[in-house]
Each structure stands twice: as C-alpha cells, then as structure tokens.
Amino acid sequence: MDRPSSPAAPAAQNPVQLYGSFHLGEFELALPIDALQEVVTFPDAIARMPLAPAHLLGMFTLRGLLIPIVHLGSFLGLPNGTDHSEARIAVIASGDMRLGVLFDRTGEILRVSTGQIVPLRHGSESLGLIESAFHLGQRILQVLSADVLSRLPGLPHVLNPDLAQQASQRRMAQGSRHQAISFQVGGRPMALPMEAIHEIVRFPVLEHSVLADSRCRGWLQLRGRPVPVVDFASFLGLESCSTEAADGSDSEDLRRVMVLRRDDSYLGLLVDEVDSIVAYLGAQLLPMPAIRGQAGLFAGCISRCDTGAHDLILVSAPALLAEPYMAELAKGHHDLYLVADDELRDVETTRQRARETWVTFHLDRLMGLRIEQLCEVIDYDPTLVRPPGAPSHVRGVLNLRQTLITVIDLRSLYSMKEAEDLAASKILIVEHGGYKYGLVVDAVQNIVNIERAEKLRVPAMVANQLDTELRQDLREIVDLPDQTTIMLLDSVPLMQRLTGNGGGSTVVAALPERVVGQA
Template identity: 30%
Template structure:
C-alpha cells in the first residue's frame, strides 16, 4: 500500500541545465517527432505535431527557462494537461523516487539546477505568460467563412487546370477529390494495356491509375517528377488520372465557358472534351474534360466493372454520411499549410514582373492584373518568416476573396489538393502572437503520419490588410 503512495521525480536536461519535475504530471515521453512550424508563434514555440488524434504544441523547455543553447532536442515530455503540451528537452537523465523537498513540484513547479545553483521555476506562470490564449477554439468561424464563400462563388464555374503533352486541359473542380504526387507504391497489373498504369491504396480503397495521355490518344512518355495524380469522382466511382503537371485553379463566370467546336471531337481520343474556355489576355484555350464522358469510355467502364466483379478493388464512393472538406495545400520552405478550397478564387503562375507600389512594405511584391482587376501580391514567405529565397517555375499566386477583401499570396508551390474527413479535422491550439488567430484547425494525414495546419482565410486577409494599412501609414508619416 505504501508503494502506491510513492511519488517520483523525472529529471531531464534542457539548455544545459538539469530540470526535475513531478513524474505524476507527465503523460508520456516520446522521441522528437516531425514538428510543423507555426508562423507568428510566441518565442520558444517550436511548432505542433500530431499525437493520437490531438494537435500537440511543442515548446522548447530551454527557451522557457531562459537557458537556451544550440543543443539538439531528442525527446518531448508530454505533460498531463487539458489540452496537453509537449516540452522539448535535450535528454532524459533519470526517474527517481521524490523526496520531501519535491512537494512544490506537484503544483506546476520545476526544480532547476544550473550554473546559478538550484532554484524553483514556476512552469504554470511561464506558460500562462507566453500562451495566455492556450486553448482549443471552436470551428464555427471557419465553417461560416467557407459557407459564405461558397454562396458568393455560386455564379462562377471553377476548374482545375493541368497540362498534357504541352496542351492545357481542365476538369470541373467539383469533380476533383484530391491531387497528389505520384505514389511510389503503384502496383502494376499483368496483361493490361497502356491505359491502366496500375493501382494504389488510398484510405482503405484501392484505386486504378489511368493514363490521361493514353485516354486522349496523346503520345506517351516516361514518368517525370512533375507528374501528378488527380483523383476524380465519377458517378459512384473514384478514379486516379495521371497528368503531366498541375497548372492553375480558375474561377470564371459561367458564360465564359462555351461548347467545344466539332473539330475538337473529331477523333475518339478527344471525345471527352465537353467545352472550352478562352483565357484572357490572349493566353490561349483550355479544353474542359467531362468526367461522365471519361466514364463512358468503354475501356474505363470495363476496368471499373472488372474491378467491381473481382471485388479486389474497392471502387464504391465513400459513404455519403461522411462529411469531407477539400483543402489547397501550399508549400512555403520546408512546411506545408492548407487553405479551404471554397475560399480560393484562383491559382495562377507568379508573373515574371509585378508593378511595384510606392512606399509599400517589402512583403508587398507588387500588383498584378487579373482579368481587369488590380490585385496586390503578398510575399507569404516574408509574412511567415521563411528563411532563404524561393525561385523557379513552381511559384504560384493564390488569390483569396472574402467579402470586400481580395489579395494574392505568393507561395513556393501548390503541393496538392487534399480531401479530409470530418473526423480527421482537429481544432488548432491558439498560440499565435496577437492580431487574430491565423490557424483555426489542423488536418491529420494518416497515410503520412503528418499534421497540416489550416489557415483561416478571413484571418489571413484581415491581417494582411491591417498590416498593410499600418505600414503604409507609418511610411507616409515618416516622409
């Protein structure tokens, strides 16, 4: 019975100091996982990670103690709190029985022993000071934004643009479930024609991968790094289409889309082209494919029928009772973040030249003309304090519009479109420094063991507008 009353002390090293804490306040100790950096976070916040259905903030214990040194953390001590928080430490030293002098450690205090001697450190006070708003926030705000954006864009037609053999094509965005890099584990099937590349597993379903080049009768080529998989919903099926490259997301008035000329459908390989869109500024035509015509292709329908008969490939669409949401995943440096697709107006290539604004802050790259509208372009690398410079053709401008606010955000690349089930969406902890809450949710990506922070589009726009007005006013006064 006496042993059940025994208290223990966990001793760790952080920033070169020895730190003891009550073991009863520790839920577990884990190896340092992959951590997603949270821009605008308080000093000492390393970022967030995913731990069994929770978004776990990870804080440097050395930074909290003010004894940070350039040592690498190897472990994260997960504190038994609601919600939990992780303390990144250099190493674990010991787990011992606690003495009588450790009573204060039961009340959120740490025993710190460094060059200045031994002393108590109030962990609770330090956390409250740096993370005063540390709590999970409701999802209602983001859902309201998405709903409003959906209504505002109802009069527009939205498309995902991609390239095949140097030509521009598009699919209705509503038919696109996901866009991703080509999986490494595509299983080739014996005795199949070039149309069917193979199959791969996606969330408990095995999807056939069809070459869209072969389907349209275009010249075949070897796989390349820019190749992408577009997962489309066609009737009661999901099908993976292999394309050369993703180019843009485009929203246009419905009247801007016209029927395809008969010339486009002169051959069986092109009979999937339903309509065409003439890009502004003489940028050419985009051929729009009809998903139902893809399914009508005898070869595709035969593949789906054979798979269903054999029951080797789970072709049924996910249960309609399961709520899903789609996100545009952008890349900035080594990190990826998500934006609700419903809030994204367009994705276009970053123009080679932008018109600079006099006295504009450095993070405003300039303005661009998008079908007669002048749109400011914000360098999101600077806004998120991403080190280094981005270059290359992968850079894109994500145009976001909500209410009377509209801006373009320059990103390193658009990584994918991700479809997430409601059960894999989690509230993000409120950790950012003032100025509104930029990340309101996080998405768990099970097959990658990763977590993607989701940006609240309204907060993104409002913060950009507020900072721009503040900086322009300050420069005007200074001059």
C-alpha cells in the same frame, strides 16, 4: 467554391466556372472543380491488370476504395513514361465512379467567365474527351469531360460493395470530408480550405503600389479588380520567396498567387509552389497550440501519418483576412485602385464583345484563323495516303483516331511554291458540313486577341497581287502593336469551294466522293 455575395446582379449576368489546371507533356488541360475529389501523389504500388488497354496503368487503393489510373498519353500522342516520381493523380468523381487521371504536375485554380468557354463539337466516332476550351492570355486550356473519362473503354466499373460500405462507414465515424489546397511557403507544407480560395494564378509582373513594404510586393489586376500581393513567407517570419525560378535557370517559375476574397476586397498570397488538392476528414484535423503574434491564424494541423505524407498546417482564411495588416492592405488597394463598378462592367462588356481570338500561322506570310473555326492542330503526318485521281492540292487522307480526314495542301491550292521541308509543318483540323478536313500550313506561331474595330479590308493594291483563290479567302488584315501584319483567313468560303457546298464551282470535283465525305 467562393460565391460572390455582392453585387448580385453582375454575378448573375456574368456567371463563372471554377477549374483546376494540369500539365501533361506539351498539353495544358483543365477539369471542373466540381468533378475533382482530390489530387494525390503517384502511389508507391499499383496493381497491374492483365489484358488491360494501353490507357489503364493499373489500380490503387485510396481509403478503402480501388481507383483505376488512366494515362491520357495514348489519346494525345504522348509516350507512356515510367518515371512517375513527380507525377500527380487527379481523382475525379462521375456518378458512382471514381477515377484517377495521371498528370505531370498541377497548375492553377482558375475562375473563367462562361462567355470565355468555347464548347467543342465532336463527330459520332470521336471519344469527345475534350468538351470545351478557353483562352487565357497567350494560352489555350482544353477542358476534359469527367463523364467521358469515366466511360473510357476497358475501365473496371464494378466496385466491391463491401469495401465501399466499409469505407463509407469509416468516413462517417471519422467526421465530415473536406478539401484543401496544399502549398509550400518558406519550406513549410501548408494548406488553405478549398472554399476559401477565389483563384490561383501564376506570379505575374506586379504593378507598383504606394502601400508596398517589405511584405507587400505590389498589386495585380484580376479582371479589373486590384489584388495586393503579400509575400506570405515574409508575413510569417520565414525566408522570403526567391525572385527567380527555383533553380535560377530559365525553367518555369513555380511561384503562385493564391487569391482570397472578403466582400469586395481581394488579397493575394505569394507562395513558393502549389502542390495538390488534399481531401481530409474531420478526425484528421488536430488542434494547434497558440503562437504569440499568430493567434487564430491556423485552424489546425492535417495529420497524414497514414499515407506517409507531410502533415499540413491549415491556415484559417477568415482569421487571415481579418488580421489588421491584411485587412488594411486589402481595403486600401480597393479604395485606391478600383475603377467604379459601373464603369468597370461597361468597359469589360464592351471589350468582351469587341474582341476575337485568332490562331496565327505561317503560309508564305503570317496569317490567322478564328479559333472558333479550328478543331485542333496536329503535326504533319508523312504517311498520308493519296487517293488515285485526287486533285494536286489534295495531299492525302489521314486516319485520325479512326476518322478519315481529307488533307488539303494550301500551298498547292493557292499556287505557292512547294514547301522545302514538311517535317515542321502542321495540319489545322477544321469542320464543315459535319465532316473534318485538314489544312497544311508551314508552322503555327501564336494566339492573339484582335479588336474587331482594328480589322481593315485588304487594300486593292495588295489584293490584286494575291492568287485568285487566296483573294477569295483573305479579305481582312490587322496590324498588331509590334508592327506585325496578319492576313485573316476565313475558312468558310474556302471549305464551301472545296466541297462544292457554296453554290459555286468546287475545286475538288475530281476527288472521289467517298474521300470528300468520309469522316
């Protein structure tokens, strides 16, 4: 992991965590880089285990060690598909345990300020697979707990000590173990050492640069720092990266920008696709003959003949950053576009303190709920069981991962017209007093950042037109740049009234106590 050396004081005040992101179905998940050993393709053969739980696909051998493969679909409500030809296995380490987690594809390497990371609380009955989450643009990434993954029920934990010892002896004989990020550029499989990569981000719309040429596409801003983006294929004399998605359709653009850092200057390499995290031994790195014009740019070739995978050309990050064109480009953008450090830190600190993240949803009108007040969002379940004697606004009781959750129909509570079709509805799971509750809404729309100074009190004329119950929970509104108005819902007074814990009258007085308090 790249450790910023200067300036020291700001780094200490604003520590960062490094994560690798992955995709599984509709979910975007992340794992701490410290817990990631490597990422491999799905093995040709796995050993199925009798009487194994649904989440254990089987075992495979990785350099003499048996690694169990876990599919998280059973915990996330996703089907367990059979086509794993494009899948990736993230091998994580937790203590002495090694575990493979199945994902559809890899994502990015992200540096996230600890101030952006929101820890998640879990009840005693919850597995706690998701330990935290963070907001990135319009996305929310959920961070998996490596410790909880290693303790999933039904996983084999006993390793053959002879195999482990033999594997360890082989590794010692073959040299030290290293990690690299593999990628494609101009049809060539290449890699960069893990410790050389500052971050990997999706290819964004770039800012125009006065230093742009046939190789430099422009620059992007990475938390206030200018990063010139070089088309790495063009730099190497290969076919340039395309300007559209790989198949020319509306599918996801697989291009990524790999950000390198040297002192206070940054450099971005535009590549066609990032493949995976590769672990290799010193004995696997073969020397490469010098090529005219590229002397020293390549540290060697990672031989992977034992696995049947393509060999990887390993790029030397120090040599690349010291190459005259790259060095001049990085320094030039630093000098031209960097805001003064003190000003940058002041602006960033003020912005972080003044910004809030809200999840917007529809309930007769556009509303928002603070992301800190939201545990998760699930689809509406038509099999809800409604207890006898429950108030009309109690839709029923939901069994969510062996936890009973009272589900509230907000339309009924706020005297709105009944929803015509609940199939598209969502349930917002919130927590209050140590218990979880579900709030039925029409649809979840987006995630937005709101500046505190932009929030306004609900005008009296508007408030007087709201239902009495709704008026107590909607006290602020905000206008977005696209002229959209969001009414901001505060779940605290709502849940206090629902449970009778706010000192006032409760609106669920008729609900049996075993249902209200069940979690």
